[in-house]
Amino acid sequence: MPDEGSPADHELLRRHVAGDAEAFGELFRRHRDRLWAVALRTLCDPEEAADALQDAMVSAFRRAADFRGDSAVTTWLHRIVVNASLDRLRRRAARPAVSAGDEQAFEALVAHDGDPARASDTRLDVDAALRLLPPQQRAALVLVDMLGFSVADAAAVLDTSPGTVKSRCARARARLLPHLVHLQGNRSASESVSPAQGGDTP
């Protein structure tokens, strides 16, 4: 969960706007692993994620003076990253031939990964399934289910209502179900997971 408006974030942003040359770098480095995760999950492609994150960083750097303080700085940063990622998704959708890059992207994902084979198999399957989702559903699902945002925080990042976030997530989960059910089999076989009865959402 993003820190709710830690004063230090606000302070760094304020210093940046006032002309401090180090402040933005410190702020961005503080959050960038998490921002990277958002971009990577939303785009399922490390190169595109890097491009999106760079666009977002430059945009945040230049537009810092527009930050109104009506949300946490982290929420604002995440919003810029999500929007940059969605822009790229839309552009990708507009591009005619797609899938040439997909395998490379998968390989790149695996290459950065120190985990055992099974974990990365799962990840590849999840990534492949995520690609089936419309961008808005994917963004909501990534924030809530994969990165642990509360519905309220995700709604703030996505600039929409909690109800919309819930319904995007619900549709996304239903859509992913047939593509992920085989992985659940693996999991419960090896880790003896017993699915909690109606556990997660109030």
Add this chain to the structure above:
Amino acid sequence: MSEPEAGESTGMRGQMTHLDADVLAEFRAGLISGRRGTRIAAHLAGCERCTALDEQLAGVCSLLASVPALAMPDSVARRLDTVLAAEVAQRNVAQGNQAERARGDGTGESPAPRRPGGNRGFRQLALRVLAPAAAVVVLAAGGYGLSRINLGSSTGSAASTTAGGAARAAASSVAASAKSAGHANAPAAGPAEGAGPQSRGITPTNFAVVTGQRNLSRANLAQQVRVELLVPASARTTRTPSARLRDCVSKLVGGQSLELVESVDFEGSPATLVVARTGAEDTAWIAAPDCSATYRHVLDTTSLSSGISGP
């Protein structure tokens, strides 16, 4: 066995059909309440098939949560540091120019009307960011190819630019890495890249114009140009040059190796920045819009020696 006998308070004789994943997912998310919610709950209580589906949906959530996050690769971290250092340096220059203008007060032709309250250069940068974003969309396929090519090259150049204390080191690091960093003008058509004999892939007749639209000013021009050279290709958008501009560039550059062609604002008016390697150092020209094969109209020129030159 799976016939639901929803014999509770709804009063309906519970002949409910099985639930599909969409309905169950909405129910789980708390989006269905009231009588319908009660009916679903009742059905679930008595239907193994739907309960199994419901458990699978819960499994989707926990599966997604279990996928470990990947750390940001070092190459990406370095690339972001480089880009950030360029941004910081660019802003320093803008602020320096503004301070200078405020001090020197109305020496030359004063360009655009000055805004009260200062920080004008930064405001304009802030507005500008919208323009490149729009241009990228237009670029579509070509731009995509460009950014792919660039990931590799900028990683290479990033290694030479450790952007630690960004601002303080800005001037010197800009000078150090200007040579390696800024080649955005590779022809947008990817395939042509490897074909030509020129390793840079950019010649006075075959180049793209970076649509940077930076504000450049006469004072301190060399340093501003160095900063422009530092901007990584991936942060740039380009367009095809007009025939007139192509002629102008060949006239200026001759047989030298072209480094950068960028549309800019110079002292408040549109112009084109042209940088080429001329012998040991680079030369930058600011070409007026009417510069052509027959009219070498240069508004300003500066040489970029490797040291840090004074203003």
